[in-house]
Amino acid sequence: MKKDKKMFILIQAVLSLLVILLVVVMLREQSGKEQYQVSVIVENSDDNQWSAFKYGLKMAAEDRGAEMFMVSTGAVLTPEEEKKLIEQEVKNGADAVIAEPVPGTDPAKLLKEVQGKISVMLVGGELPKSEKRRGFPVVRADDYAMGQALAEELLKDYDGKLNGKSLGMIGGRRDSQSIRNREEGFTETLKETGVEVLWSGMKNPEENIKAFLESQPEVDFVIAFDDDSLTAAGECGEANNLHGALVYGIGNSTEAVYYLDVGTAECVVVSDAFYAGYQSLTGLMNGMENSFRNYEEPQISYTVMRRENLFSKENQDILFTMSQ
Incomplete structure (x- = not known):
């Protein structure tokens, strides 16, 4: 009986040693892998x-x-x-x-x-x-598609009837192809709707976006094609410095979504x-x-965020990644 017990202990010890050796080998292999x-x-x-x-x-x-x-x-x-x-x-x-x-x-x-x-x-x-x-x-x-989606949301809000309405557009640097694609998708979707584009500005690095927005003629809508412009428009709108214009834009930050939540922005298109x-x-x-x-x-x-769907499951996942 004692021999059996000794044999059992010996086998357990050998197995334990083998497990330890296996772990050591695996760790060495892992450490030896090239880490890019x-x-x-x-x-x-x-x-x-x-x-x-x-x-x-x-x-x-x-x-x-x-x-x-x-x-x-x-x-x-x-x-x-x-x-x-x-x-x-x-x-x-x-x-x-x-x-x-x-x-x-x-x-x-x-x-x-x-x-x-x-x-x-x-x-x-x-x-x-x-x-x-x-x-x-x-x-x-797809920047063109996001600009198109933003225009379609505006059309939905007014049943496609924008005759007599006016808008101003603000975006990133003039030489940004992404911003040009977004603007093109937006404006081509609104062709022949009767809406009038009163002003369009692409910011320069040294420009104060808020000062630019506040100096422009009164419009019904301010369209922002990048996150910086959207948050600036949201801040101006919250301070009642947009003459009552409604803000629609493309953004990727919690600040942009904040202005949607408080009602300053009507719609935000967010890429994943x-x-x-x-x-x-x-x-x-x-x-x-x-x-x-x-x-x-x-x-x-990309997804279209509205105040009413802001806390949907899909949007909550997006907001979580934004806050990390």
Whole structure:
């Protein structure tokens, strides 16, 4: 009996030792795995409109075992500065870069210049038609469709009858292709509706958006095509400095949604920035493993937020990612 007991204890000890050895081997293999370092360069990186995007990046980095670093940038980034930042990240040991092509940048040219040095995933930006079929890696929302959706919401509110109504439009920098696409989608949808565009302004980096809005002629609607413009219009509206104009816009921050909640904004179109962030890093990692062969651009959805549906399950999920 004692022999059996000793044998049982011996077997248990051997099994325990084997388990420990297995754990040690697994930990060594895991530590030996290459951990990719990914740098992310977007304009005005500390702005709240990037919160959901950053959260998506963070979750993807955790899932894929990558190290993700947000490069600190100011409110205005030039193409030359962005290229220097990418080159600096290469020197710092980054394996790949996720970059937003800032206004004035030729995305295809940017990719060609850094090819061979580092893997790059673009976030936003418009590729020339001749380059689109080449499968350049890019993650972006459909800006034209979002502008179109914003116009359709305005039409719904007035049963398609906008004759005699007026509006003003405000957006990002004039050389931003994304903003131009949103404006085009919006204005083409409102063709032949009778609505009059009294003014249109694209902000310059040094401009005070609120001062610009408050100096414009009175209109029935203020249309904002980016988050900064939307929050500025919301703030002006809350202070009763828009002459009673109703605000419709495209945004990605909790501040933009706040103005919807308090009734200053009528409608906010929000792209799924969390998914864009997650897919940009995931697609980049996949591409690094197979040289971006057969890369397919993911479809980034958007949702229309109204005060009455603000706390729906879908919107609560979006608000959660914005607040991270």
